[in-house]
Amino acid sequence: MDLLITGGCGFVGGHLAESFVADGHDVTVLDNLDDFYSLDIKRYNVSAARTAADESDGSYTLIEGDIRDQPTVDEAVDGADVVFHQAAQAGVRHSVEEPQAVNAVNVTGTLNCLQAARAADVDRFVLASSSSVYGKPQYLPYDEEHPTLPISPYGASKVAAEQYTRVFHEVHGVSTVILRYFTVYGPRMRPNMAISNFVSRCMNDEPPVVYGDGSQTRDFTYVDDIVTANRTLLTSDAADGEVLNIGSNDNIDIRSLAALIRDRLAPGLDLEFTERYDADAEHTHADVQKAHERIGYEPTTNIRDGVEKFIGWYRDNRDWYEPLVRN
Template structure:
């Protein structure tokens, strides 16, 4: 198939693009190389895609906010399916720059959906976020849980979902919204709890927890996220739907930090800093809907996944660590 992965130089997008290439598909990555973190990581991500298949891979530098570019890429490459991974990341940063997030995350998805409608794309799979839930009325979150977004980032993600639903209903563009729950794994972006904890512990520095550490997260391993997306190439069972993609488990940030300390053998004491605005207190996914519609079954629990990430980090430390610590 001819597949467009927007945001394909990023963590999730590049892992997805690389797997699609290994499956024999032709992949176009559209990415604006936003320097939200060190671009050296994105350059390595693109290199991994090129190594997977140089003759079935193309990189286009540009933004989904460029309407003419998006239309041209979709039309000239005769795109079958679009994986919309492009998004301005960062819950905390969005509080300071709400207009930038609105421009990138809302205008971007509208341009993608317009191009999909004009060119009869078979499906648009939109990367959404557990942040749309906000304050929990109950846990685990199912898809019927009310939405109380606590940051501009979360608002843009929820708006993007609604745009997908509208284009599905009014323009006949098959769309699926996948609500990711804190994705982690090889090549993950540096300013996340797991990458920070591992980096600091491997350098005999104490992990820093923001707040009391009792907040909990449903961490989802990258391979499980990629598998959920790949299934949507083969089935229309989820068209028009919104689904949680999580691990079906959660862990406190304190427990996570303690586990990283133990696994790395660091002789350090955990330290605490002031809690950050807009961070969710708890997340936990009910993935039964995804199980029913696409046979989604998360295969990697947090401890196994963190151990894998530590092994990967150590094997790739020469290039990855300087970029993590500079971001």
């Protein structure tokens, strides 16, 4: 199949590109190669996908361009069977400081991609959304019917992107699926995430720093489970027009997560605490029953096993990855 991945040099997009190419698909990636969290990681992802192409019947093409530019998007989408729209301006905290920039990428950029997908008559358009759309929990775990009450401009931009995607399905007949990711982690993850910071500090005999009192909880989803959910949508139309939570079906408080990593790497350290950010969600926890029913989704990696896998990858790649975390 001919696949387009927007943001395909990023964390999730890079894993998708490598996986799809290894399976023999022809993958085009559209990415502006910005350095918001690290060009080194994006270059690593490009190299991994190109290596996969060399070892398979698939192909890999990189288009350096921006989803905010409609002609560029039109050119990239033309000829694609399925579009995996992963491109976004990430960062809840960053969105508080730069809401207009986040809106331009996450809302206008998504609308550009939908317009192009409609014109090209693609088979399916898959939007990467976020648990940030839920915001303040009225109940847990979140199911897909939970009200969307975001507490950050990032979350609000994802709600808007979802609504445009819904409209294009209902009004224009575009086959769309919205996947709400819950805190994805794993190899090549953004270096400013909690897990990478906890691991780095403990490996350097420094106490992990927890924002707030650590009672806030997160549903951490290993990147391989995210890839599996997206792979299913290559051929399944069982979720067309739907919104699906893609999480781990479990959660952990941040204090316990820090202690788990500390106990594994540097048990003699104490935890440190600092002021938390107001825009950070208090709790996230995914109900993935709908995803199970529609596409057979089953998360396979719990947080303890996922952390162990990440630590192993971190050790193997410490020379180049650790400076990014500690920058």
